[in-house]
Amino acid sequence: MTSVLYDAPGPGAKRRNVLYTVGFVVLLGLGCWWALAVMADKGQLDWALWEPFTQAQAWTTYLLPGLGNTLKAAALAMVIALPLGALLGIARLSDHRWVRGPAGVVVEFFRAIPVLLLMLFANQFYSVSTDLSSDVRPLYAVVTGLVLYNASVLAEVVRAGILSLPKGQTEAAKAIGLRKGQTMTSILLPQSVTAMLPALVSQLVVIVKDTALGGALLAFPELLNARGTLAANYANVIPSFIVVALVFIVLNLILTSFASWLERRLRRAKRSSGAVLHAEQAGAEEPVAEPGVTTKEGP
Amino acid sequence: MFDFLEGYDLLGAFWVTVKLTVFSGIGSLVLGTLLAAMRVSPVPLMRGFATVYVNVVRNIPLTVIIVFASLGLADVFGVTLGAADDFDEQAFRLAVLGLGGYTAAFVCEAVRSGINTVPVGQAEAARAIGLSFTQVLRFVVLPQAFRSVIGPLTNVLIALTKNTTVASAIGVTEAALLMKEMIENEAQLVLISAVFALGFVILTLPTGLFLGWLGKRMAVKR
Numbered sequence: 001m002t003s004v005l006y007d008a009p010g011p012g013a014k015r016r017n018v019l020y021t022v023g024f025v026v027l028l029g030l031g032c033w034w035a036l037a038v039m040a041d042k043g044q045l046d047w048a049l050w051e052p053f054t055q056a057q058a059w060t061t062y063l064l065p066g067l068g069n070t071l072k073a074a075a076l077a078m079v080i081a082l083p084l085g086a087l088l089g090i091a092r093l094s095d096h097r098w099v100r101g102p103a104g105v106v107v108e109f110f111r112a113i114p115v116l117l118l119m120l121f122a123n124q125f126y127s128v129s130t131d132l133s134s135d136v137r138p139l140y141a142v143v144t145g146l147v148l149y150n151a152s153v154l155a156e157v158v159r160a161g162i163l164s165l166p167k168g169q170t171e172a173a174k175a176i177g178l179r180k181g182q183t184m185t186s187i188l189l190p191q192s193v194t195a196m197l198p199a200l201v202s203q204l205v206v207i208v209k210d211t212a213l214g215g216a217l218l219a220f221p222e223l224l225n226a227r228g229t230l231a232a233n234y235a236n237v238i239p240s241f242i243v244v245a246l247v248f249i250v251l252n253l254i255l256t257s258f259a260s261w262l263e264r265r266l267r268r269a270k271r272s273s274g275a276v277l278h279a280e281q282a283g284a285e286e287p288v289a290e291p292g293v294t295t296k297e298g299p
Numbered sequence: 300m301f302d303f304l305e306g307y308d309l310l311g312a313f314w315v316t317v318k319l320t321v322f323s324g325i326g327s328l329v330l331g332t333l334l335a336a337m338r339v340s341p342v343p344l345m346r347g348f349a350t351v352y353v354n355v356v357r358n359i360p361l362t363v364i365i366v367f368a369s370l371g372l373a374d375v376f377g378v379t380l381g382a383a384d385d386f387d388e389q390a391f392r393l394a395v396l397g398l399g400g401y402t403a404a405f406v407c408e409a410v411r412s413g414i415n416t417v418p419v420g421q422a423e424a425a426r427a428i429g430l431s432f433t434q435v436l437r438f439v440v441l442p443q444a445f446r447s448v449i450g451p452l453t454n455v456l457i458a459l460t461k462n463t464t465v466a467s468a469i470g471v472t473e474a475a476l477l478m479k480e481m482i483e484n485e486a487q488l489v490l491i492s493a494v495f496a497l498g499f500v501i502l503t504l505p506t507g508l509f510l511g512w513l514g515k516r517m518a519v520k521r
Binding site for chain 2: 004005006007009013017020021024025028035038039042044109112113114115116117120121124125128205208209210211212213215216217224237238241244245248249252253256
């Protein structure tokens with residue numbers, strides 16, 4: 001589609017493109033020059049401020065424990081939110097209105113609320129109603145907030161994954177006499193898991209990014225928070241921001257590329273195996289794609 | 300029962316949330332469309348720049364961007380956005396900048412996916428009658444693309460509304476910061492939280508419903 005938007009450049013268009021390129025380079029160059037000039041002026045380019053990152057101490061004392069906490073909170077949130085989300089997603093597909101309705105309300109409610117509000121609430125709740133020590137309270141609060149929000153997001157993913165399966169699966173299960181619970185646990189869920197995997201990994205990126213909220217507002221010692229302590233020690237505001245941003249980018253790029261690798265692999269695997277999948281492919285794209293929008297666009 | 304609300308400017312806080320959403324929403328729409336245009340443009344450098352921008356910004360937590368806007372942009376680079384002596388106004392403008400820049404990456408992806416839904420024949424016909432690249436985008440492709448991305452853009456807008464709470468990290472007095480202050484000082488934790496949760500449901504629900512309806516109405520029938 002992209003190349004459809006313009007003709008193969010002739011001599012005039014080539015000249016114009018070169019002109020645009022030069023103009024854009026000049027703009028970018030001016031921006032970079034200004035940034036570097038200010039940084040040099042404020043001494044942010046001094047090697048003394050960057051040197052800590054080449055030595056083990058800055059990493060072992062500040063950044064790695066911070067990264068560890070980020071990963072710990074993200075992993076805990078994912079592990080707890082996934083079964084909860086599966087439960088909610090399945091409940092939304094229930095035949096009984098009194099199960100389906102409340103589950104729908106819970107999912108829509110928690111998806112409409114900023115995750116930060118949930119974290120703030122959890123933090124205050126733990127501080128008032130429990131005797132958790134204040135060392136672990138931020139972790140609990142961050143994980144609780146993330147779990148509440150992401151369980152409802154994952155519920156939609158699970159629901160879409162199950163809906164993406166061809167109706168023949170349910171019908172065949174009924175025909176051999178399986179009960180509803182059995183159909184779900186031994187026929188539908190196992191098959192939908194593969195369809196859901198890429199979306200689950202992408203959601204992990206969202207979770208990792210949201211842990212930083214706890215660092216900024218609940219003093220949860222994750223990577224962004226560790227940056228604060230590090231910068232207070234070495235007075236390297238800009239370098240520390242750049243390094244922390246890079247760590248986040250690398251971590252999330254690894255997760256994203258893992259997700260798209262999984263997706264490609266699963267797509268390939270499906271095409272190569274057998275009869276059921278013809279129908280499935282027709283149905284698979286749309287329902288997965290629809291909540292895919294909400295999970296992927298929900299930054 | 301609701302006397303705990305006394306002494307707090309609840310509506311004012313939500314008004315700041317709305318203002319944050321509107322300003323950064325407009326900013327991100329403009330910047331995101333520009334980035335999308337760059338991503339499909341014939342100039343390789345612009346394509347590269349937009350791709351890098353989107354992939355970098357999407358993978359950094361919004362909190363890092365907002366905190367950087369305050370500690371980095373304002374304090375080190377001296378970018379005060381014309382409000383150097385008014386701390387509240389400066390924080391607000393920096394938050395709009397951060398939110399707009401972050402959301403632009405998502406707008407760009409949405410618009411680009413919209414461009415991909417426009418049938419090839421449309422662009423081919425536009426080129427055949429001699430339109431240039433910018434004319435193809437302006438008169439033929441983007442108008443159709445926008446009609447098909449109202450749904451995805453609505454999701455981006457709702458996410459943006461919720462993301463404005465991150466601005467509390469640099470002291471913008473919006474809803475989340477007020478909630479933090481209130482639950483620390485008042486006893487009615489659940490009630491206060493419910494009020495704020497309801498506030499966000501009221502902000503996001505009608506937006507979603509209205510734009511969802513609009514998206515269906517405007518969708519190009521193919």
